[in-house]
Amino acid sequence: MESAEQLQQPVRSRRITAAMVAARAGVSTATVSLVANGKTAGRVSEDNISRVREAIAELGYVVDGIGSSLAKGVSSIVILVAPDISNPFFAKVIAGVRESLGPQYQLLLSVTEAGESPRADDVRRLMSLRPAGLLVDAPSAGFLEDLASPSPVVLLDAPGLEAYAPSVNLDVASGARELAAHLADAGHREVAYVDSVTGTETFALRRKAFLEEAAARGITVGAGRIISTTIDVGTAASAFAAAWPGWQREGVTAVVCGTDTHAYGVLQEARVAGVRIPEELAVAGFDDLPYSATSNPGLTSVHLPATPLGLKAGEQLRRLMEGEVLEQAGVTLESSLVVRGSTAAAER
Amino acid sequence: MESAEQLQQPVRSRRITAAMVAARAGVSTATVSLVANGKTAGRVSEDNISRVREAIAELGYVVDGIGSSLAKGVSSIVILVAPDISNPFFAKVIAGVRESLGPQYQLLLSVTEAGESPRADDVRRLMSLRPAGLLVDAPSAGFLEDLASPSPVVLLDAPGLEAYAPSVNLDVASGARELAAHLADAGHREVAYVDSVTGTETFALRRKAFLEEAAARGITVGAGRIISTTIDVGTAASAFAAAWPGWQREGVTAVVCGTDTHAYGVLQEARVAGVRIPEELAVAGFDDLPYSATSNPGLTSVHLPATPLGLKAGEQLRRLMEGEVLEQAGVTLESSLVVRGSTAAAER
DNA sequence: CTGAAAGCGCTTACAG
DNA sequence: CTGAAAGCGCTTACAG
Incomplete structure (x- = not known):
């Protein structure tokens, strides 16, 4: 009997169950x-x-994630909601998160249109995966208002939203003040400011602190001197042009940019237009990308x-998911x- | 009765079930x-x-992803396995994938140590989520050998591995040949080559075609003229130094680099060392990052x-997940x- | 067209 | 320490 069974299809093709x-x-x-x-203590x-x-x-058995999640009421998925994955800054944040989360949790990336928070629909669909936790990068207050997650949430780069x-x-x-002092x-x-169009708090804060x-x-930044573009070299270049x-x-x-990516656009256009940097125009950004x-x-x-940001956020979330209380929220x-x-410095 | 029930806890806090x-x-x-x-045709x-x-x-009902996945035997998750998420090139690939996949599928990112394929352990854990499909970027043959996924798989940037x-x-x-001709x-x-240490096929192919x-x-690239580093500006700079x-x-x-990121390191170090580019040394890379x-x-x-790569891969995978046959594999x-x-061109 | 029921794979009180 | 059983939320033959 047993040998007959072993002679059939190699067992490998079948899912191994408990x-x-x-x-x-x-x-x-x-x-x-x-x-x-690993819950054997005093029980097995x-x-x-x-x-x-x-x-x-x-048998090479692996606990089925779906069955396990259904029984436990929660999955091992951590959802990372981020409005702008095209920013290289973000790759480092992800790397940090990945490291501090460890292999127990799977990172699910919720990517949306550049600069936009996911719509309520998307969020619901994501929540139906019963995530173990959520990491939300640069959210808007409105988004957090709608969220109402039953699982722990940690915010990244969300100044002024600590209440959520x-x-x-x-x-x-x-850093913004240091920059103003430096200039x-x-x-x-007479200074201009190239901002990000995304309405995320961090950009508002950068601009406000700088201004x-x-x-x-004694620096003047008149009304027509603040423009906004998406976080994209080409777009920033055109807007500056x-x-x-x-x-x-x-x-x-001098032109201050909300991100280095904007600044690259300014540098690029300046070269095209023959504007000498820094003699004619000083340029600065935020992020310090490589x-x-x-x-x-x-x-x-x-x-x-960036990496410490991801690391710390992952660490905090992990504590929450494991039922700990944060000593420092x-x-x-x-x-x-x-x-x-x-x-x-140029002579002026 | 009914009104008494309505007066209780707001219903919102409870999960709405079918x-x-x-x-x-x-x-x-x-x-x-x-x-x-949406399976009502002739049945409801x-x-x-x-x-x-x-x-x-x-009631604001959303089908529970976990329960649904268990019953169907497959989830709505698409796993993207990528060895190098810190490369900005990759952010664009992801954006492309996200767009062509549509909102039905959730993108789960499997990030590993820079340049390494996930270990068999990690893969098993991922597969236990019963993904609807897999996207594998720049894999090694060994990894694909182990994979044996029951769900459809599409490879990105995996030259020579089309059989899998x-x-x-x-x-x-x-492009590599064009570059050689240009130089x-x-x-x-007399030319040198700064390669990526990751053993992914695309880098081997870039190097081979160029060489x-x-x-x-009539260009000579001697044995000691090929070095390898991780895809990181600083590391490449040190190696070049x-x-x-x-x-x-x-x-x-002239120095040719396996990626632009390597080339940035060379440019950086060249500035430090006072090597004039391009007069003393020409530098080129692959990727054309912004x-x-x-x-x-x-x-x-x-x-x-990058974006078309992600778009096309997502599109192909989607076809497979929906049971279509690819007319062009x-x-x-x-x-x-x-x-x-x-x-x-400098005078020489 | 409709619903009762089985089943997906697992975890967790519960009774022993 | 152990196992039978209920239950997680859904989907899908199946019988009507």
């Missing part, structure tokens, strides 16, 4: 479950533990710690200005 | 399932259809269509050389 393991080990599926989940005999372990190894969930933030404001010291008085400090230091003639007439000597050290010239930028990581050639 | 919808609509859960899945009366639709809307699954590839070889025409005879065409055109003195002695006038237009100087690069997208300042 029942098969139980049969082989001569125990119940309950015991298999206990062993597979040494003898059965090794029997089951052996059967698991022999534990957050890991970047102290973009202090003021270099003698700039306040700039004003305090359109705005530059006017700015030039007004005596603008390319900022290599751009032409090197780009002055507010350094934001709000974490803020430092930012700092990195000065490079694009704002090298 | 049974609740069924009760409200006065039908069975079978009918609810049929309506929710118009009357019941609208009854159920109404109840679904009123339908593939969408990039014609990196023709030969500019008079370069063959280079040799055919170490190798450059020797190369310089041998009369090397930053290559802004680097110092602009980087000559083999343009690879192997797709190859064109590459082409973009010449910029980093290889501007």
